Amino acid sequence: MLKIKDIGEFGFIDSIKPEETVEDLKVGIGDDAAIISPYGEFDIVVTTDMLVEGTHFLADTDPFAIGYRSMCANLSDIAAMGAIPKFYFVSLGINPERDFNYARDIYKGFNSLAEQFNTHLAGGDTVKSDKTIISITLIGYVEKSITIERKGKIEAKDLVISVGPLGYSGAGLEVIKNKFDGFDELVKVFLYPYPQIIAGRILGQSKLVRVMMDNSDGLASCIENLVVKNGFGAILFEEGLFDERLKAIAEFTNRNYLDFVFNGGEDFGLVAVIKKDGFLDLSYFLEKSLFNNSVKVIGEITQNKEIILKRLDNSLLEINKSGYVQF
Numbered sequence: 001m002l003k004i005k006d007i008g009e010f011g012f013i014d015s016i017k018p019e020e021t022v023e024d025l026k027v028g029i030g031d032d033a034a035i036i037s038p039y040g041e042f043d044i045v046v047t048t049d050m051l052v053e054g055t056h057f058l059a060d061t062d063p064f065a066i067g068y069r070s071m072c073a074n075l076s077d078i079a080a081m082g083a084i085p086k087f088y089f090v091s092l093g094i095n096p097e098r099d100f101n102y103a104r105d106i107y108k109g110f111n112s113l114a115e116q117f118n119t120h121l122a123g124g125d126t127v128k129s130d131k132t133i134i135s136i137t138l139i140g141y142v143e144k145s146i147t148i149e150r151k152g153k154i155e156a157k158d159l160v161i162s163v164g165p166l167g168y169s170g171a172g173l174e175v176i177k178n179k180f181d182g183f184d185e186l187v188k189v190f191l192y193p194y195p196q197i198i199a200g201r202i203l204g205q206s207k208l209v210r211v212m213m214d215n216s217d218g219l220a221s222c223i224e225n226l227v228v229k230n231g232f233g234a235i236l237f238e239e240g241l242f243d244e245r246l247k248a249i250a251e252f253t254n255r256n257y258l259d260f261v262f263n264g265g266e267d268f269g270l271v272a273v274i275k276k277d278g279f280l281d282l283s284y285f286l287e288k289s290l291f292n293n294s295v296k297v298i299g300e301i302t303q304n305k306e307i308i309l310k311r312l313d314n315s316l317l318e319i320n321k322s323g324y325v326q327f
């Protein structure tokens, strides 16, 4: 018997992907969100993400944070398309024995983040479930002239950039699980991540972005999708990835800090391959426009398909490309 885990998450998605193109579906399965292209000036961007107790959050996580990070997971996919979020639908699986305040606080969490981006609840579904399950569908708009995909033409010497933290969420989860003291910045990214909607809009309008995605599955998956699948390789600079706090948590938990960066995921930042010419001005504008969010050049595109990490001591290390593995 062939089990689902034998083909893996992405093998499964490939197996259900329709072959034929459909009218008005500009971008279908395979990207952060789908783009539906009706008449008029704007495309409609649709994304859906499900979060499950035990898989995405611990049973004792504050319900407000559960709602907040569920909303972020969805907003982040809209950000990756350079789009403006607008309406959301929530399907909730909930145990009827739960305190009413628990469910209410999940919705307060949704709304607290959604309202910062003018995004409104427009419907959903409720079912009985032992474990809490949250599925959000988020709909946004984007100008027809802005279509940012994972698949696209990139060139040697293009830059690989990252917006937002890298590896903090995975390390933050370790802080919570191991009850380490301090490291509030890491825990904050796990519980209350920030969706890069503003950066997505600026990058989208800049016309410098060749391909982009969010880093919900970690940097390795971004590099695989944006670089390798587009026929190139990259040299990544450890200088842009290194972080003392990650290193400390890695030491406490007997791991390499790069494991959080490459395979951690759920930081909900953006990773893009971008044209070199004009990037300096853009990065200045981005830094000025984004509150407390770092924009970093983390690598450069190369002709051969290898992914090489240039370590702090200038030695070179080949990176494998797994990303966060669900099953």
Ligand SMILES: Nc1ncnc2c1ncn2[C@@H]1O[C@H](COP(=O)(O)OP(=O)(O)OP(=O)(O)O)[C@@H](O)[C@H]1O
Residues within 6 Å of the ligand: 013, 016, 028, 029, 030, 031, 032, 033, 034, 048, 049, 073, 077, 216, 217
């Ligand atoms: N069960 C499914 N049925 C149909 N399409 C799916 C299914 N699961 C995923 N997809 C599609 O496959 C593509 C990749 O999905 P995936 O969940 O890996 O990306 P994502 O939502 O950007 O990442 P993340 O879930 O980590 O935020 C998307 O186009 C998504 O709509």
Ligand SMILES: Cc1ncc(C[n+]2csc(CCOP(=O)(O)O)c2C)c(N)n1
Residues within 6 Å of the ligand: 049, 050, 054, 055, 056, 057, 058, 073, 173, 216, 217, 264, 265, 266, 324, 326
């Ligand atoms: C309790 C607990 N254990 C592990 C993790 C880490 N985690 C779960 S799914 C995922 C990738 C994105 O998933 P998806 O593709 O479904 O969006 C990551 C990094 C967590 N958040 N909570």
Ligand SMILES: [Mg+2]
Residues within 6 Å of the ligand: 048, 049, 050
């Ligand atoms: Mg998904």
